[in-house]
Each structure stands twice: as C-alpha cells, then as structure tokens.
Amino acid sequence: MKRLVAISNLSALLILIGFTSCKKEQFVGPDVESIYGNLVITETLSHDKPNGVDFSLGEQVNFAGKFNISADIKLEINGLTSNAAYVTNTTSSDLAADGINWDGSSQATFFKSEFCEIILTFAASEDTLRDTVFVLNTKDFSSEGYLLNNFETDLGFSAVGNTNTSVSERQSFPIAAAEGQFYYTIAGDEQGGNYWLGAIRFVGLRDSIGGIFSNDEIYFNAFYYGQDLPGTRSIIRLIEDEDGDGNEDERWEFSFYPTDPIWSKNSFKFSDATVAGAESDGVLNPSNIMQIDITLSTDGSTSTSSPSHGYSIDFPIITYGAPL
Ligand SMILES: [Ca+2]
Numbered sequence: 001m002k003r004l005v006a007i008s009n010l011s012a013l014l015i016l017i018g019f020t021s022c023k024k025e026q027f028v029g030p031d032v033e034s035i036y037g038n039l040v041i042t043e044t045l046s047h048d049k050p051n052g053v054d055f056s057l058g059e060q061v062n063f064a065g066k067f068n069i070s071a072d073i074k075l076e077i078n079g080l081t082s083n084a085a086y087v088t089n090t091t092s093s094d095l096a097a098d099g100i101n102w103d104g105s106s107q108a109t110f111f112k113s114e115f116c117e118i119i120l121t122f123a124a125s126e127d128t129l130r131d132t133v134f135v136l137n138t139k140d141f142s143s144e145g146y147l148l149n150n151f152e153t154d155l156g157f158s159a160v161g162n163t164n165t166s167v168s169e170r171q172s173f174p175i176a177a178a179e180g181q182f183y184y185t186i187a188g189d190e191q192g193g194n195y196w197l198g199a200i201r202f203v204g205l206r207d208s209i210g211g212i213f214s215n216d217e218i219y220f221n222a223f224y225y226g227q228d229l230p231g232t233r234s235i236i237r238l239i240e241d242e243d244g245d246g247n248e249d250e251r252w253e254f255s256f257y258p259t260d261p262i263w264s265k266n267s268f269k270f271s272d273a274t275v276a277g278a279e280s281d282g283v284l285n286p287s288n289i290m291q292i293d294i295t296l297s298t299d300g301s302t303s304t305s306s307p308s309h310g311y312s313i314d315f316p317i318i319t320y321g322a323p324l
C-alpha cells in the first residue's frame with residue numbers, strides 16, 4: 001500500500017513538472033478549448049414538438065442543438081400573447097444529450113395557449129438561435145399543491161374590509177391576469193393608525209394542509225402586482241385551531257411589501273412564519289390551520305404623504321417540497 005502511495009505521489013510530481021515545464025499549447029485539451037475556443041454551432045436549435053405541446057398531458061418540449069464546445073447558454077421562452085417568460089441558464093455542448101427541456105413553467109405570469117418564441121444566446125458569442133413553439137394546453141399548476149383560489153369565480157373565498165377599504169373585487173382589467181382571466185384587487189386608504197385595510201379570507205381549511213411535509217418544505221406562493229404605492233404591505237395570516245373546536249388558538253404570519261407594478265411570483269416557507277399575538281403551543285401545525293387571511297396592511301409609515309395602498313393578487317397556492 002505504501003508503495004502504491006509512493007508511486008501515486010511520484011506520478012503527481014511528474015505531472016506537475018510536466019505542466020510547469022512544457023509549453024502551454026502541448027496541453028491544450030477540451031477543457032481549455034471550452035473556455036478560449038471559438039464557438040461553432042454544429043447543429044442548430046430545434047425541438048420535438050413542431051405540432052405544439054400539451055403541458056396538461058405532462059408533455060415537455062425537449063430541445064436539440066450541438067456546439068463544438070461546452071458553452072454557457074441562456075434559453076429564453078416568451079409567450080407572445082401572455083408576455084410570460086421562462087429563462088434558464090445552463091452549460092451544454094449537446095442540448096438533447098443534456099436533457100435540456102421546458103415543462104411549461106414560468107417565472108412571473110403563467111403562459112397561455114399561445115405561440116412562444118424561443119431564444120438561445122451564448123455568454124461568449126454574439127450568435128443567437130431562434131425557434132417557436134405553440135402551447136396547445138397549459139400546465140395545470142393547481143395540481144402542484146393546495147390551490148387556495150384562482151379568482152376565476154366568486155366561490156371559495158370571502159372578502160373582508162372596513163371603512164378604509166376602497167377597492168375589493170375580482171378584476172380582469174386594466175392588467176392581464178397572472179393566471180386565467182381574473183385576479184383580485186384590494187386597495188384602501190390609511191387614515192391615521194388604521195393599519196389593516198382589508199383581507200381575502202379562506203376558511204374551512206382544517207386538515208387540508210400539511211401531511212408528511214415539515215414546515216421548511218411547505219410554501220405559500222402567490223402572484224402579486226403592486227400599484228407603486230409605498231408602504232403597501234401584505235400580511236399572510238395562518239390561523240390555527242389546535243383543538244378542533246372551531247375557534248382560533250394561535251396565529252402565524254409573514255409579510256412583505258408588494259409595490260412593483262408588475263406581476264411577480266412570491267414564495268414563503270412556513271418555517272419562516274412568526275407567531276403573532278398570543279401564543280398557544282408555540283408550534284405551527286399546518287393541519288391545524290383553519291383559516292388563511294391575505295391582508296392589505298400598512299406599516300403606518302406613509303400615512304401623511306401617501307395614504308393610498310393596494311395590490312392585485314392571483315393564484316395563491318400552498319406547495320410541498322418546492323416553491324411554485
Ligand atoms: Ca386567475
């Protein structure tokens with residue numbers, strides 16, 4: 001064994017001497033070419049769904065394309081009707097061999113049944129490869145977890161507010177929904193210390209959420225569209241009924257400030273929720289959650305300069321194992 005180690009050390013030494021003493025070009029191999037070589041596209045971009053892709057059947061678009069070197073690439077898919085986008089960065093010399101595909105996911109709004117442009121660009125080259133694909137049917141994201149609502153109908157939720165609530169309604173205008181045709185808009189005016197301006201409420205949830213997953217594997221996800229109103233806060237309240245008597249025992253919350261006037265997908269881990277108000281057993285047990293409130297709130301910091309607050313929301317969904 002000692003002798004093997006000695007030989008191995010000797011080999012390493014010889015290799016090291018070889019590298020330091022020989023001229024660089026004698027050691028130009030594939031790895032060095034990948035970094036410094038000129039990109040040659042040996043097979044242009046294509047995919048296996050020329051007649052359209054049906055994501056509702058679990059299909060995916062499998063890409064093909066070959067390059068002489070392993071290249072850093074950006075693959076971008078844009079929905080021509082929805083403006084939905086999917087962007088991924090990867091390294092590949094053979095897209096098919098590396099299994100580069102698209103399963104219908106998106107970063108912000110969902111894709112619709114529509115034509116999509118596919119754009120492939122390279123980090124170290126000006127080359128741009130293009131293709132198109134038609135989405136026959138979109139992916140059913142409701143099967144990704146427990147969908148609280150998609151706001152396509154008035155069913156499955158209630159809206160609560162007070163005199164400071166100015167808007168609380170399903171809308172399909174003036175912006176396009178993140179999913180389907182409708183989203184929900186809630187707005188209100190802060191009048192000196194009234195920090196709660198309304199909420200969208202989901203009840204009857206006990207024994208609906210949780211299962212085998214721990215709290216750091218459970219996510220609340222939703223698309224938000226801000227109205228450029230500073231101080232606008234969305235507090236997501238998870239209300240537990242620990243003993244099943246129908247009454248609240250403990251509430252948990254996380255919050256953020258949705259102000260950007262663009263749809264963005266936001267995800268929060270249940271393990272990041274903090275207890276709010278009176279503590280009961282101090283443990284967030286997802287199966288005990290009887291009610292979720294998505295509030296429109298403020299932090300009281302902007303009451304004099306800009307009392308208006310509001311946002312639109314679509315497709316709040318609880319997912320397991322990964323964010324939406
Ligand atoms: Ca919707």
Ligand SMILES: [Ca+2]
Pocket residue numbers: 240241242243244245246247248249
């Ligand atoms: Ca209770």
Ligand SMILES: [Ca+2]
Pocket residue numbers: 240242250280281282283284285
């Ligand atoms: Ca509890």
